[in-house]
Amino acid sequence: MSFFSPKELVEEGDLVILYLSVNSQYPLQVRKTIKNRNGQWVENKFQSIYGILDVYSLVGKRYGEKIHLPKGWGYILRPSCELWTKNVPHRTQIIYTPDISMIIMGLGLIPGSTVVEAGTGSGSLSHAIIRAVHPTGHLYTFDFHEKRADAARVEFKDHGLSDCVTVGHRDAVSDGFADVIPCKVDAVFLDLPIPWDVVPHVQKVLKRGGKLCTFSPCIEQVQKTVEALKASEDFIQIKSMEVLQRPMSIQTKTLMSIDFNDESGCEPAEDGSTKKLAPVKKDANKFRTLCTTQTIQGHTGYLTFSTFVPAADKSS
Ligand SMILES: C[S@@+](CC[C@H](N)C(=O)[O-])C[C@H]1O[C@@H](n2cnc3c(N)ncnc32)[C@H](O)[C@@H]1O
Known part of the structure; x- marks a missing residue:
């Protein structure tokens, strides 16, 4: 399938x-x-x-x-990728559809793109990357947790995606990727605790003009990543963001209508006029309205995007 x-x-x-x-x-x-x-x-x-x-x-x-x-x-x-992200067996924290949409767009992924990802985790994002780049592109995804890498490989095979993805068991921080991928890639995505230490490895595998995106739950991680990108002098268009989704639903609500002219429920006031005790409730009215849902997904993480332009190229 x-x-x-x-x-x-x-x-x-x-x-x-x-x-x-x-x-x-x-x-x-x-x-x-x-x-x-x-x-x-x-x-x-x-x-x-x-x-x-x-x-x-x-x-x-x-x-x-x-x-x-x-x-x-x-x-x-x-x-579909969306249903899979909702139902994926969680072996780790995962990336959800609001962030995934922004990542696919921000990395500019199209059929034929080549991408490096670390870590693979539960493969939630990987499925969406594969859908964006297939049938001619390829995802090289790495995790240093062997069982997670194995489980992802089996899942991709069961889902009929093996032709477009290679899963590697390796430590992205200590070993990088350059010796195990056959070509320079269009994009790199990092969802691991210390992305700033992977920047030197990213420089070795990204094509000129290629895109890097990192996902980090804490703002301190974002600061360190941005410092590393700037210190390398090889990245431009550095921007960080948080993606928040506000789901809405159309619901039917019932409200009582109030008749302000109805004199019943009034009593004489001291100045001779009448004082209303309470407005008179009339019929119940049903109407359709737009509601925000009760449970809104809170903070997940920050995305940091950048474009790789090696310093040597910038001066020429
Ligand atoms: C939060 S999970 C990734 C979730 C994934 N983005 C998803 O949507 O399902 C982080 C993964 O990175 C892996 N990891 C952490 N440090 C790593 C490293 N240095 N090299 C490779 N993988 C690493 C962990 O084993 C874990 O599986």
């Missing part, structure tokens, strides 16, 4: 997203059997809030089709 090739029907081996509501979505592998927590192969049944789903029964269903469960229903969706 592939994340990016549109297909109509669910086939054995596909990854599907069971969509029950905005906040209840589950990635399911359509196989007859799966391994349980004890490592035993068991029938592939998924216990949802609406009852048990026989996952293998999804073979042959149409993507987008409504699925009836014992106590409700859901939809079977084709996986």
Whole structure:
């Protein structure tokens, strides 16, 4: 299966997203059997809030089709990068869609781009990078945690993305990337604790005019990164930002209408006029309005973008 090739029907081996509501979505592998927590192969049944789903029964269903469960229903969706980021098994903290959108745009990724990423983490961002650069581009992604690198490699293979991604197990700070990638790249993305120490390695692999983006949760990390970029004298267009999303939803609300001319509920005032005790509530009115949602994603991290222009080139 592939994340990016549109297909109509669910086939054995596909990854599907069971969509029950905005906040209840589950990635399911359509196989007859799966391994349980004890490592035993068991029938592939998924216990949802609406009852048990026989996952293998999804073979042959149409993507987008409504699925009836014992106590409700859901939809079977084709996986996308956005749905994967929402449902990815978290092996680490991940990057979410508001930051991802800005990263893809800020790095100027297009089909054919080549990119280095460290660390791979849970592969949330990697999926979006691969979608942006495929089918002719390539992502070289590295993590010094061997099991995370292995898990990401398996996931990319399961998702049909292996042709566009190479996963390496290596320490980006001590070893860099220059000896393991076959060409200079268009962009580098760093999501690791000390990006400033990776700047010398980035200088060795970026094409002239290539873009670097670093993601750091703390402002002190941003300061050190920017100092390292400036000290190298090889980076221009250095800018940092925080991306905040403000989700909205259209909702139907009910409000009582008030009749200010209704004299009932009035009493005589001392000056002879009438004093209103309380406005008279009339009918309940339903209307549609725009609401901000209750839970807004707070601070995730700061993005720092820069463009690589080696000092030697600038003077010529
Ligand atoms: C926050 S996670 C990255 C999450 C990823 N961006 C995502 O969206 O799923 C940071 C990863 O960097 C890795 N890491 C930290 N320091 C590293 C280094 N020096 N070299 C390579 N990987 C490193 C960690 O093992 C971890 O998996």
